Amino acid sequence: MNIDWLSGPLLQQLNSGVILLNKQLQIIYINPYICRRADIQLETVQGKDIFSVFTDAPQAWLSRKLNSVLSLQSPAFSSWEQRQYLFKLPHLRPVSSANQYMAQNCNMLPLTDPATGEQYVCLLIEDATDAYVYQSQLQQSNLQLQQVNRLDGLTGVLNRNYWQQQLEVEVQRAGRYQHPLSLLFFDLDKFKRLNDDYGHQAGDVVLIEVARLIGSLLRETDLFGRYGGEEFAIILPDTPLEGAIEVAKRICRRVAESPVVFQQQRLMTSVSVGVSQFNTAITADELIQQADLALYQAKRNGRNQVVTYHPGLIDSLKKVKS
Amino acid sequence: MTDLSFTEEQRDCLQELINVAMGLASDKLARFLNTFVHLQVPAIGLVNAAEIPEQFRGQYQGLHSSMISLGFFGDGGLRGETILLYQLENAGKIxxxxxxxxxxxxxxxxxxxxxSILTTTFLNGLAEQLDNSFSYAAPRVISSRDNDFISKLEQTAFHWQLALKVDIRYELTDYSFDCNMILLIPGEAVLKLKTILDNVLADF
Structure with missing residues (x-):
């Protein structure tokens, strides 16, 4: 059975793009799939340099690749995952895809005319927009999941798990580059009583509002997390002790002078803050312990104040226990 | 169970065909890359695919490596997958x-x-020697700058019973560049390869 008639209609109706170039990278043939999408006529582009017709194509890279196909007589490939498209062509999902151009997979094949021995390179172009769209959506939801996984559901600050991971990272960085690093631990004063007097909803509102207020006082690089119930912690990278104490005092003052409104009532609240500074002799856990100890001392001293860790605190704590 | 192992004659024959393919590839690559390419005669060994991850664990321990896979199909049931391993230090030179x-x-x-250039140039030469021709799938990045590429290699090697392991070292005058190539061939294709080799041997 003779099937010589097949290739003509197949090229006409093929749901992939076919571009045939000669050794000078001039256009010999383009099938209707490409002509229609690029809005060009085969007769008007035949014999023209491919890059004079598709002016946006990555010329330096693509011509190097096409020349590798010709000189090595080996196929080459381009995948949408590495290069989203070679040619700016529209796709058929203009509504559901945010991306303007068709994502493309391309096979570049060496071909030889059996009659003349003339060598050509053929580009087969497939629409990979669907895969591209699915992958983008997947990445988007992964990103969202990752974010949710890092944040505290109530206050929107970092959750304890992620905050502690970040502390390890920052401690390593500070140790490696000899940068200062400080830590603040703070606790809402008499939070239990607030819950008892006004209800847990009021307590939640106070947590949310205080976290929002403190967040607005911090730099982009500071890492603010919820450590437990009403206990919060802030990593201050590149900050020596004096700077950290200043931030802590500002937090203390602003919280005390900013009442939280809950059901037409103005709830007054305050925080006690413990401050510690990293040095290469201590671990992340010890840094937390020191800030926690200072916080404990701030509570004992009468709340609504800042205490900085110093080794003497350990002795005073021992006295309390005995 | 069918014996997949090669006779000494088959092994020698394959070694010779691969050497020729290497020579062809080295010549083509030198002209394309505009630099003198010295291709060391590769070490060829048939190994159990399951052993490969362990071998590379020893060789690449602690190095960040990138791994690229490229599959191919030939006539007569011959098919396989090549895996190229690069150490990160070389990536910048590419x-x-x-x-x-x-x-x-x-x-x-x-x-x-x-x-794709290194693999298809070599495989085209090999196909020519085997009186065959190959078609190729687009290369895929299996792991990039990854410390844990061995576990990914384990997942890949799992699908293959017997592997023809070809270690190629490319030496280029103007660049210091090297990579390892592994050619993986599944069991039934190894039988086809043995038949093809027997035919080549019969022609001598």
Whole structure:
């Protein structure tokens, strides 16, 4: 059975793009799939340099690749995952895809005319927009999941798990580059009583509002997390002790002078803050312990104040226990 | 169970065909890359695919490596997959090697580009020697700058019973560049390969 008639209609109706170039990278043939999408006529582009017709194509890279196909007589490939498209062509999902151009997979094949021995390179172009769209959506939801996984559901600050991971990272960085690093631990004063007097909803509102207020006082690089119930912690990278104490005092003052409104009532609240500074002799856990100890001392001293860790605190704590 | 192992004659024959294919590839690559390419005679061994991850664990321990896979199909049931392993130190040299002077080419793209050039040039030569011709799938990045590429290799090697392991070292005058190539051939294709080798031997 003779099937010589097949290739003509197949090229006409093929749901992939076919571009045939000669050794000078001039256009010999383009099938209707490409002509229609690029809005060009085969007769008007035949014999023209491919890059004079598709002016946006990555010329330096693509011509190097096409020349590798010709000189090595080996196929080459381009995948949408590495290069989203070679040619700016529209796709058929203009509504559901945010991306303007068709994502493309391309096979570049060496071909030889059996009659003349003339060598050509053929580009087969497939629409990979669907895969591209699915992958983008997947990445988007992964990103969202990752974010949710890092944040505290109530206050929107970092959750304890992620905050502690970040502390390890920052401690390593500070140790490696000899940068200062400080830590603040703070606790809402008499939070239990607030819950008892006004209800847990009021307590939640106070947590949310205080976290929002403190967040607005911090730099982009500071890492603010919820450590437990009403206990919060802030990593201050590149900050020596004096700077950290200043931030802590500002937090203390602003919280005390900013009442939280809950059901037409103005709830007054305050925080006690413990401050510690990293040095290469201590671990992340010890840094937390020191800030926690200072916080404990701030509570004992009468709340609504800042205490900085110093080794003497350990002795005073021992006295309390005995 | 069918014996997949090669006779000494078959092994020698394959070694010879691979040497010729290497020579062809080295010549083509030298002309394309515009630099003298010295291709060391590769070490060829048939190994159990399951042993490969362990071998590479020893060889690449602690190094960040990139791994690129490229599958191929030939006539007569011959098929397989090549895996190229690069150490990260070499990745930066690839742009210069390929003559890419724009910054728009990502590292992953450079790795797939050089991999398809190295792999298909060699395999085309091998196909020619076997009186066959291969068609190729697009190269895939299996792992990029990854410390844990061994576990990914384990997942890949799992699908193959017997592997023809070809270690190629490319030495280029102007660049110091090397990579390892593994050719994986599944069990039934190994039988086809043995038949093909017997035919080649019969022609001598």
């Amino acid at each position: 742009a210069a090697l390929l003559g890419y002077d724009d910054d728009a080419t990502s590292e992953a793209e450079m790795l797939t580009d050089i991999s």
